[in-house]
Amino acid sequence: MQIFLSDRIPTPIGELLLIADQQGQVRGLDWSDHEQRLMKLLDARYRQHPFLLQTADNPAGLxxxxxxxFAGELAVLSQIPVVSHGTPFQCSVWxxxxLIPAGSTISYGELAKRVDRPxxxxxxxxxxxxxxISIIVPCHRVIGANGMMTGYAGGLPRKQWLLKHEGFLR
Incomplete structure (x- = not known):
């Protein structure tokens, strides 16, 4: 059984739950009020290689x-190592x-083109x-073709806050 480390991180828009492996790679990140959803995703992904969670303070500095x-150093997200297990298609999307820079968005249609499945x-x-892996794998940067805010697992108010924080919304 592999050991994953968990930490809870306060942010201006709610507490985040971080799950990392012992090598310092993020395996999961979601809002604490969506902890059950995150654990279901991770349990499904690691069914063949179960994990045990241990609480850790600031694992690997993550x-x-x-x-x-959240303090404004937006580029730090690109430095955070992640490991995502999913289908080949999901991994290509993630x-x-x-690759979507902070402060910009793309549509679902554009994202489909970028994975060669228009x-x-x-x-x-x-x-x-x-x-x-919310925020680090920035699903909040994908919007509807008409420029409208569309679904975000953490809720649209958080998506709007994140996009404003990154300078996309005023």
Whole structure:
């Protein structure tokens, strides 16, 4: 059984739950009020290799890096190592999400084009919604084709706050 480390991080818009491995790679990050959803995602991903959670203070400095993001150091997210287990399609979507710079957004249709599946807009939306590493894998940077705010597992008010924090919204 593998050991994952967990920490709770206060932010201006709620507490985050961080799950990291012992090598300092983020395996999960979500809002504490969505902890059950995160644990279901992780349990499904690691069914073949179960894990045990241990509480840790600032594992591998990751909690501090996330706090730096909330303090305005937006580029720190790109320095945080992540490991995501999903289908090859989901992983391709999540990799593309990490390429969206802070302060910008793309549509689900554009994201589908970037993973070479231009007609798979709904599948891209489903992969985006199954992302177990919120903020670092910035699913909040994907919006509707008409520029409207669309679903975010953490809630639209948090999505709006994150986009404003990154300078996209005024």
């Amino acid at each position: 909690s501090e890096m996330i706090q730096r993001y 990799q593309q999400l990490r 007609r798979a807009v709904r599948a891209v939306g489903a992969a985006n919604g199954a992302n177990p």
